[in-house]
Amino acid sequence: DTEVTQTPKHLVMGMTNKKSLKCEQHMGHRAMYWYKQKAKKPPELMFVYSYEKLSINESVPSRFSPECPNSSLLNLHLHALQPEDSALYLCASSQGFNTNTEAFFGQGTRLTVV
Amino acid sequence: GQQLNQSPQSMFIQEGEDVSMNCTSSSIFNTWLWYKQEPGEGPVLLIALYKAGELTSNGRLTAQFGITRKDSFLNISASIPSDVGIYFCAGRPNMDSNYQLIWGAGTKLIIKP
Numbered sequence: 124d125t126e127v128t129q130t131p132k133h134l135v136m137g138m139t140n141k142k143s144l145k146c147e148q149h150m151g152h153r154a155m156y157w158y159k160q161k162a163k164k165p166p167e168l169m170f171v172y173s174y175e176k177l178s179i180n181e182s183v184p185s186r187f188s189p190e191c192p193n194s195s196l197l198n199l200h201l202h203a204l205q206p207e208d209s210a211l212y213l214c215a216s217s218q219g220f221n222t223n224t225e226a227f228f229g230q231g232t233r234l235t236v237v
Numbered sequence: 238g239q240q241l242n243q244s245p246q247s248m249f250i251q252e253g254e255d256v257s258m259n260c261t262s263s264s265i266f267n268t269w270l271w272y273k274q275e276p277g278e279g280p281v282l283l284i285a286l287y288k289a290g291e292l293t294s295n296g297r298l299t300a301q302f303g304i305t306r307k308d309s310f311l312n313i314s315a316s317i318p319s320d321v322g323i324y325f326c327a328g329r330p331n332m333d334s335n336y337q338l339i340w341g342a343g344t345k346l347i348i349k350p
Contacts, residue, residue: 154336171336215279
């Protein structure tokens with residue numbers, strides 16, 4: 124299994140809603156990432172988990188709350204989002220923070236905030 | 238901060254033509270990566286380069302890590318319709334920080350039938 128699986132594929136939510144994005148990998152990877160990608164732009168790193176601990180938070184607003192329940196799962200909890208948060212949210216995983224271990228990306232969740 | 242200049246921004250080519258795109262930086266990078274992203278999908282790693290001067294092929298794709306460590310190019314030979322997509326370069330400036338990637342703005346490849 125060389126896949127990173129993200130659900131849902133599409134999500135429309137109101138500004139007062141609470142929703143969660145889910146990511147799963149079964150490659151034994153110990154680093155997992157959340158990226159945000161706006162249209163026609165490269166991905167922007169949001170969070171990095173290493174061995175189930177939050178390692179990097181790239182100054183992401185608190186309305187985005189990551190969670191890593193175990194080494195295979197990564198969630199992104201969303202609350203009180205703004206329309207400008209609409210984007211493609213990508214999950215990725217890699218073996219760890221060693222060199223020459225590049226990340227595999229999931230298909231992404233297309234989020235629309237209305 | 239560090240930036241990558243990726244060019245061209247877009248390419249309109251005929252099927253069967255060769256394609257060339259590149260990324261340059263004013264800073265040194267220790268790793269160069271080339272990704273392809275199709276609509277509705279996440280980026281897929283095409284080629285990874287780890288040594289200055291390294292030339293690596295993946296089928297019809299060839300990429301090189303520049304000798305100065307400040308640039309990289311990607312060539313696609315004999316393009317076919319499934320090559321359409323956005324190609325991103327990404328560089329890693331610091332070997333101690335595996336997570337940190339600097340991304341180019343992307344090259345959109347459009348193939349005329």
